[in-house]
Amino acid sequence: MSVQANLKEIQKNISDACAKVNRDTKEVTIIGVTKYVSIERAAEAVETGVSHLGENRLEGLKEKSNRLSLNNVVWHFIGSLQSKKVKHVIKEVDFIHSLDRLSLAKEINKRADQPISCFIQVNTSGEQSKHGLASTEVIDFVQKLQAYPQIRVVGLMTMAPLTNDESLLRSTFRQLRLLRDDVQKLHLSYAPCSELSMGMSNDYAIAVEEGATYIRVGSNLVG
Numbered sequence: 517m518s519v520q521a522n523l524k525e526i527q528k529n530i531s532d533a534c535a536k537v538n539r540d541t542k543e544v545t546i547i548g549v550t551k552y553v554s555i556e557r558a559a560e561a562v563e564t565g566v567s568h569l570g571e572n573r574l575e576g577l578k579e580k581s582n583r584l585s586l587n588n589v590v591w592h593f594i595g596s597l598q599s600k601k602v603k604h605v606i607k608e609v610d611f612i613h614s615l616d617r618l619s620l621a622k623e624i625n626k627r628a629d630q631p632i633s634c635f636i637q638v639n640t641s642g643e644q645s646k647h648g649l650a651s652t653e654v655i656d657f658v659q660k661l662q663a664y665p666q667i668r669v670v671g672l673m674t675m676a677p678l679t680n681d682e683s684l685l686r687s688t689f690r691q692l693r694l695l696r697d698d699v700q701k702l703h704l705s706y707a708p709c710s711e712l713s714m715g716m717s718n719d720y721a722i723a724v725e726e727g728a729t730y731i732r733v734g735s736n737l738v739g
């Protein structure tokens with residue numbers, strides 16, 4: 517399928533999900549996750565109008581951002597981030613979705629020349645294999661980030677469990693939204709935390725119904 521045909525279907529599903537809960541589709545940004553695909557396929561996505569792209573490795577990011585540099589792509593780093601790669605990654609991206617430890621915040625703070633927009637990754641499912649803070653750790657973590665002025669907490673990110681259980685997915689996304697609201701209530705200047713990065717190919721429609729502002733779609737869009 518062409519990216520264009522896939523995108524049309526995804527936009528239709530987003531629009532249906534928004535209609536159900538009275539949201540404006542403009543509140544939802546699609547991040548095209550290009551980690552599995554060639555530069556040519558990523559370029560096709562950009563030509564189709566996908567202006568936000570996500571990569572989970574420094575190598576893929578560099579390769580694609582070099583080639584697509586003329587296209588004003590907004591780059592998202594969505595993979596787990598090793599501290600030693602921070603200095604390279606922050607040069608290439610606009611958003612980091614995987615802030616999950618203070619040592620990483622410290623390294624970003626040390627390397628950055630200007631505030632870096634970060635999502636705190638939350639392990640809402642509690643699965644051992646997944647990265648991210650436990651929900652109960654998030655508030656304390658956000659407060660500790662005050663020590664790192666180059667960190668700007670734009671929102672929270674999660675990966676839902678791999679399941680078709682709709683009620684479990686829904687409660688996972690809802691939990692992230694409530695946690696986002698709790699962070700907002702702290703009124704911290706460095707943590708506006710208005711965004712929710714949640715929903716992938718299998719579950720983005722539910723995520724949108726539950727308030728996602730960024731969905732990260734790979735296989736259904738470019739796969």
Ligand SMILES: *Cc1c(COP(=O)(O)O)cnc(C)c1O
Nearest residue numbers: 549572594716717732733734735
């Ligand atoms: C790969 C990946 C995605 C996209 O997954 P699909 O199921 O292909 O849509 C989204 N988010 C993260 C963090 C990923 O690693």
